[in-house]
Amino acid sequence: MNAEPNNFIEHTNLKTDLSDRDIDQLIKEAKRFKFRGICIPPFWVKKASRELMNTDIQLVTVVGFPLGYQRTESKIKEIELAIQDGADELDLVMNISAFKSGMNWPKIEMAKAAKLAHENNKLLKVIVETALLSTEELANVCKIVSDAGVDFIKTSTGLSSRGASMQDIITMKENVSNQVGIKASGGIKTLAELKSLVKAGADRIGTSSGVSIMKEFQNE
Template identity: 35%
Template sequence: MSRRADVAQLIDHTLLKPESTRADVERLVAEAAELGTYSVCVSPNMLPLTDNRGLKVATVCGFPSGAHKAQVKAAEAAQSVRDGADEIDMVIDIAQLKSGDVAGTEAEIRAVREAAPAPTVLKVIIESALLTDDEIVAACRASEAAGADFVKTSTGMNPAGGASVHAVELMAQTVGGRLGVKASGGVRTGEDAEAMIAAGATRLGVSGSRALLEGLK
């Protein structure tokens, strides 16, 4: 396989703008199939997809703030699975983690995990740009203890910023290959993608996938 094809297979081709229509999502799916990405990631209101072209289907939960009750996130995740989602990207309650309630973070992740059991893939968005290094480590450990499959840097919606090489490296070191690491938010160029992969990312959240793949050396 070419490098472009290899990187494409790490991409969740993403469209999460609230104004996106079903026609926009259909174009996203067609583009993802053309580019050979791993999946498409869409808002829960767009599920079920009429034709996923054989791609994995990801959606979000508690998005974008994470400021929802755990039982609400669990219900949202369960509905998305019923609607055909293969993967759930949930946002943690960031205030809860930053207040030092790591046990609460673990409990809410476990609630979503129980609502969306394997083989559904669960990714945990920690909004790393808002966290200290110690908080990033704590969030990753809570995710692993609760049975998540991936830790993910960012929603891409927070003004504090998206993925950074430092955060991805720290997350990858913490989970030690036992969980995947998804870099998302601001991953726009081929150079960005290569830097995140070198730092330990095993999945990429990208909205401008065509430009990124065409920009690979």
């Protein structure tokens, strides 16, 4: 890994009980360590957008969080509002229920969301919740994501039975197109874990432990 860890980190806080003080702290830390971005709930996007003005820090929020089985129309509206509030990137939870039912709908939904994001010069990531997928299913999802024109595939919400694993990233790297980036998220707490996942193919790291990871790096 040639680049410094902060270039990969999306500093994340998606806890239910976070307050405006938590958002202020997240932004302060992101500015201090020059993180790639912050990932926060939709409710706080407008506030964060004002605070991040004239910085290179990407403002990321979630759509269809955390289960993904909302109607597509609802997700599209969420994207529209997030863009209106100032989001740069949208992390959309895939409809795993529809995928497990053998429906083509997840691909249609992703394509609609990607089209909307790209029309507004935004990036779309799709959270596929790897803990709920077999290796074969994950490989199939990678192909769906690639065909739908999504910018990134993301491992997890951080709320399932586990987060990112090395095997997840390897499977993703082997099956997504070259145009699709990989975001590892969920349970990544140390510099060693970050380095391993980046080496395996991750382009972004979503973590709530960005500060401690950077302190590890600075102490090396």
